[in-house]
Amino acid sequence: xxxxxxxxxxxxxxxxxxxxxxxxxxxxxxxxxxxxxxxxxxxxxxxxxxxxxxxxxxxxxxxxxxxxxxxxxxxxxxxxxxxxxxxxxxxxxxxxxxxxxxxxxxxxxxxxxxxxxxxxxxxxxxxxxxxxxxxxxxxxxxxxxxxxxxxxxxxxxxxxxxxxxxxxxxxxxxxxxxxxxxxxxxxxxxxxxxxxxxxxxxxxxxxxxxxxxxxxxxxxxxxxxxxxxxxxxxxxxxxxxxxxxxxxxxxxxxxxxxxxxxxxxxxxxxxxxxxxxxxxxxxxxxxxxxxxxxxxxxxxxxxxxxxxxxxxxxxxxxxxxxxxxxxxxxxxxxxxxxxxxxxxxxxxxxxxxxxxxxxxxxxxxxxxxxxxxxxxxxxxxxxxxxxxxxxxxxxxxxxxxxxxxxxxxxxxxxxxxxxxxxxxxxxxxxxxxxxxxxxxxxxxxxxxxxxxxxxxxxxxxxxxxxxxxxxxxxxxxxxxxxxxxxxxxxxxxxxxxxxxxxxxxx
Amino acid sequence: xxxxxxxxxxxxxxxxxxxxxxxxxxxxxxxxxxxxxxxxxxxxxxxxxxxxxxxxxxxxxxxxxxxxxxxxxxxxxxxxxxxxxxxxxxxxxxxxxxxxxxxxxxxxxxxxxxxxxxxxxxxxxxxxxxxxxxxxxxxxxxxxxxxxxxxxxxxxxxxxxxxxxxxxxxxxxxxxxxxxxxxxxxxxxxxxxxxxxxxxxxxxxxxxxxxxxxxxxxxxxxxxxxxxxxxxxxxxxxxxxxxxxxxxxxxxxxxxxxxxxxxxxxxxxxxxxxxxxxxxxxxxxxxxxxxxxxxxxxxxxxxxxxxxxxxxxxxxxxxxxxxxxxxxxxxxxxxxxxxxxxxxxxxxxxxxxxxxxxx
Numbered sequence: 001x002x003x004x005x006x007x008x009x010x011x012x013x014x015x016x017x018x019x020x021x022x023x024x025x026x027x028x029x030x031x032x033x034x035x036x037x038x039x040x041x042x043x044x045x046x047x048x049x050x051x052x053x054x055x056x057x058x059x060x061x062x063x064x065x066x067x068x069x070x071x072x073x074x075x076x077x078x079x080x081x082x083x084x085x086x087x088x089x090x091x092x093x094x095x096x097x098x099x100x101x102x103x104x105x106x107x108x109x110x111x112x113x114x115x116x117x118x119x120x121x122x123x124x125x126x127x128x129x130x131x132x133x134x135x136x137x138x139x140x141x142x143x144x145x146x147x148x149x150x151x152x153x154x155x156x157x158x159x160x161x162x163x164x165x166x167x168x169x170x171x172x173x174x175x176x177x178x179x180x181x182x183x184x185x186x187x188x189x190x191x192x193x194x195x196x197x198x199x200x201x202x203x204x205x206x207x208x209x210x211x212x213x214x215x216x217x218x219x220x221x222x223x224x225x226x227x228x229x230x231x232x233x234x235x236x237x238x239x240x241x242x243x244x245x246x247x248x249x250x251x252x253x254x255x256x257x258x259x260x261x262x263x264x265x266x267x268x269x270x271x272x273x274x275x276x277x278x279x280x281x282x283x284x285x286x287x288x289x290x291x292x293x294x295x296x297x298x299x300x301x302x303x304x305x306x307x308x309x310x311x312x313x314x315x316x317x318x319x320x321x322x323x324x325x326x327x328x329x330x331x332x333x334x335x336x337x338x339x340x341x342x343x344x345x346x347x348x349x350x351x352x353x354x355x356x357x358x359x360x361x362x363x364x365x366x367x368x369x370x371x372x373x374x375x376x377x378x379x380x381x382x383x384x385x386x387x388x389x390x391x392x393x394x395x396x397x398x399x400x401x402x403x404x405x406x407x408x409x410x411x412x413x414x415x416x417x418x419x420x421x422x423x424x425x426x427x428x429x430x431x432x433x434x435x436x437x438x439x440x441x442x443x444x445x446x447x448x449x450x451x452x453x454x455x456x457x458x459x460x461x462x463x464x465x466x467x468x469x470x471x472x473x474x475x476x477x478x479x480x481x482x483x484x485x486x487x488x489x490x491x492x493x494x495x496x497x498x499x500x501x502x503x504x505x506x
Numbered sequence: 507x508x509x510x511x512x513x514x515x516x517x518x519x520x521x522x523x524x525x526x527x528x529x530x531x532x533x534x535x536x537x538x539x540x541x542x543x544x545x546x547x548x549x550x551x552x553x554x555x556x557x558x559x560x561x562x563x564x565x566x567x568x569x570x571x572x573x574x575x576x577x578x579x580x581x582x583x584x585x586x587x588x589x590x591x592x593x594x595x596x597x598x599x600x601x602x603x604x605x606x607x608x609x610x611x612x613x614x615x616x617x618x619x620x621x622x623x624x625x626x627x628x629x630x631x632x633x634x635x636x637x638x639x640x641x642x643x644x645x646x647x648x649x650x651x652x653x654x655x656x657x658x659x660x661x662x663x664x665x666x667x668x669x670x671x672x673x674x675x676x677x678x679x680x681x682x683x684x685x686x687x688x689x690x691x692x693x694x695x696x697x698x699x700x701x702x703x704x705x706x707x708x709x710x711x712x713x714x715x716x717x718x719x720x721x722x723x724x725x726x727x728x729x730x731x732x733x734x735x736x737x738x739x740x741x742x743x744x745x746x747x748x749x750x751x752x753x754x755x756x757x758x759x760x761x762x763x764x765x766x767x768x769x770x771x772x773x774x775x776x777x778x779x780x781x782x783x784x785x786x787x788x789x790x791x792x793x794x795x796x797x798x799x800x801x802x803x804x805x806x807x808x809x810x811x812x813x814x815x816x817x818x819x820x821x822x823x824x825x826x827x828x829x830x831x832x833x834x835x836x837x838x839x840x841x842x843x844x845x846x847x848x849x850x851x852x853x854x855x856x857x858x859x860x861x862x863x864x865x
Contacts, residue, residue, distance in 0.1 A: 311746060330749070331748065332750075334749075341747065343744075343747060348743050348744065349743045349747045350742070350746050351741075351744060352737055352745070354740040354741075355740060363748045364750070365731045366730040366733045372730050375729055376729055377728055377729060377730060377733060
């Protein structure tokens, strides 16, 4: 933004407050949005970024405060109101119909839809939009045939098609490869030049620095500051986001490689739709080693972890654990043989949220000592054991008898870590162990993983954050469409190289 | 100009208070009785008289109380059957068929070993019922695990099969040819459950029901198996990934659930009716579901709600005699109570908060 540029305020939020039971998600937030700027909302999970966006898009109604659009006070009571006010939003989870084409998805729900279904005009307009922003993909193809990046274009086109002045993007890069992210940023910049205002929600400092004109930092529901990107740096942003100094690097000791504990040899499996999800995956894990697994979500990582934990059956291949082929053993046997698991989706597969914290801490070992005494669960042993773990892992909970669902995401993750680590597994399978966690807890998880590595545990670590993989891994394997593309030493490779491999370019 | 407007927000409570829960149940029952009063009024009876005779008939004398406990017994068994399955989110709606199968198995045991001594015969009868109920519910678990047939569908359909099988037997080989009705001859006295209070035909079935309620409570709340049952109910994916075998767990849960319902049928036969009849179950299988839901799926709570419903059924006879209101009103009241209590239990999860909004 040049110095003589005189910003026109398109949207003004003043003192917006939104409460949920027990929490003030947005606490008297005020901010101004200029015409033709990319304005980043930066903050940790739970800082209130998405809530603020949902208030602007009419999903939630603010408890108090006001929103002014071009100096008029407006009340946005539903997403369709928002669209009438020319506000569009792209959600983190796409809202597309898989079996419809892009054109059909874009036209669906617009008011131009008549009884007679003539898509030709729509197709022309969409084509024109694509040309304007240099997007090239088959707009007549069904959604499921498109890549995730392309599906995101469809979501954006959906908003542009109805005509908007303000576009809200909620964590748009979470599912993209680095190359797709770069493409997105260049499109956002050309949208901005055509006069569109963009609110860009993220927790990634690198992206904010790359694309935003101004940044509003939220912390615990309050706005900390709004600053111009050119006048700040990542370190300052991180401090404002977290409220204290942040170490960017956990200290990793020099690697040592112990004996091989797990050999995965040519595994094949199918996904829920019956399509091959793993096509001959092979690798080895050694004591005291972290093997990173890089890849865009949906390229077989989930299926790989499920096969290794026994939840999903492999159609062929072998898994040698300490000299024994354990392929297709059931999850209980594998757990007893020393496989620990931090699942990708905490609430779905890691925690039973209606169970107490104490009950979650021995999930899976309810039939073993010391948790069982004779026919019954040994309640006093469990109380003792849980209290010890809660203090050892610094889990914040009023008591061990509290339901796990009342814990924060970070503390739920600590419950899982506590449960898995105390079993002293030989192998730890960690799928996205830091996803959605606050920076402070991320540091904690990293240091725990490195400590276990030092103790000689073999760790398979899947992550969408390439920085995390570079930070922790001794080797990085890249998976694409169910195949390992390469296994690289992070010291001798670059983010770009890994990014290309993630996109299937060898 | 700014005007402060009071707005009300409905929000989810973080913690549900116990007091509010108990109060809401009491209020819900009162509200249900109020609505039911309309039904009684429509029938032309005096509401207060009707309710008074309903209460006296259910709990007003030793005779009434013992009869109520007799009526509660089958409901407690089918209620417990529901608790075991529903806590695991397995929807066994087959209590009715399993109950009848238990009664039939008991009758079969008696015809096979008519001369055995009382105590041995009773044990044999209960084991027969247990196996029958397990087998019936086991079919549902097998076709669920093998072919993914919905448990609701299979248990409901099997109800009909059992009902018609009973009908078939009572019209053919088990029929007492000396009577007009499709019913079996009386069973021999050596197969009777012991009478505890001979005068009021109060039999040992209620004691068995209490015993099984305690066993069910221990099983569900205090054993590793019960832990797995609850884990499966709350989050089958997490349970599976932590080594709990969902198919095996589903199987034993349905076996236990079916067995409990079947025990109810056997106890009803050898404790009370002493002959197999087409109407040996007055919807006990289905009412058991209501009893369990009202008890919030707590095995010990089933004792309370079972007795409450036993009293309602029992009292309805007195009400019919005294005021002419048909006994079927009791079923209507039971259903209305359930609706109100379910609604109240959802309402207690929310709170209304005043917010000041500046416009």
